[in-house]
Amino acid sequence: MPEIAxxxxxxxxxxxxxxALNTHDGLTSWWTTAVDREGDVLLFDFTDVPEPFRxxxxxxDQDRVVWTNAGAFPPHWAGTWISWDxxxxxxxxxxxxxxxxxxxWQPGSEEGVPMVAGTWAELLVRLKDYVxxxxxxxxxxxxxxxxxx
Numbered sequence: 362m363p364e365i366a367x368x369x370x371x372x373x374x375x376x377x378x379x380x381a382l383n384t385h386d387g388l389t390s391w392w393t394t395a396v397d398r399e400g401d402v403l404l405f406d407f408t409d410v411p412e413p414f415r416x417x418x419x420x421x422d423q424d425r426v427v428w429t430n431a432g433a434f435p436p437h438w439a440g441t442w443i444s445w446d447x448x449x450x451x452x453x454x455x456x457x458x459x460x461x462x463x464x465x466w467q468p469g470s471e472e473g474v475p476m477v478a479g480t481w482a483e484l485l486v487r488l489k490d491y492v493x494x495x496x497x498x499x500x501x502x503x504x505x506x507x508x509x510x
Contacts, residue, residue: 363471364464365478369485371457373492375423375447378457381492382426382445384474385417390497391487391495402431408503411436414444430465437477457492461485 367483373379381387388396388403395406397413404413415432419442426445442465450456463481464476480500487500 363466363474364462364497365474365481366460367482367485368486369459369461369489370450370453371459371489371492372455373457375449375457377492378447378459378488379421379423379426380487383421387491389499391491391499392484393501393503394499394501395501403428406503407501414438437466437473439470440467441465459485459488 381391384449385398388405393405393407393412399403399408401418403416403418405416406413412432412434414434415430416428417431418426419429420427424447426447428443430441433439433478441463442466444460444462446460448458448460450458460483463477483508484500490496490498
């Protein structure tokens with residue numbers, strides 16, 4: 362089963378990175394401007410996509426954030442999970458090493474993995490830029506706007 366794995370080092374402390382992964386303002390600053398929440402399920406809307414991506418927050422602490430797909434859309438994400446492992450950079454106080462993984466791809470969905478991996482790479486660059494500068498530059502800007510995550 363394929364898995365996407367990407368690692369980046371950022372010049373920001375863990376709490377700043379964690380806020381970017383766990384708060385409405387954080388998520389809308391690097392991913393999409395349309396983020397909502399239903400309990401522990403995050404809803405990510407995108408222009409020209411018929412329904413939001415639904416990701417359940419399974420864990421969110423200083424060391425790890427885990428989301429699981431909680432919806433039927435997109436179909437090729439069925440059964441997948443996303444994890445973000447946060448660690449201090451060795452010999453670099455105040456900096457964070459972030460290991461991103463997206464796995465659990467079901468047989469028959471492998472053809473979409475390279476495209477998804479490319480999008481995640483772009484998103485991680487946006488995330489890094491946001492936590493280092495504080496300047497919001499979401500990858501997806503949608504007409505729909507929500508107010509909480």
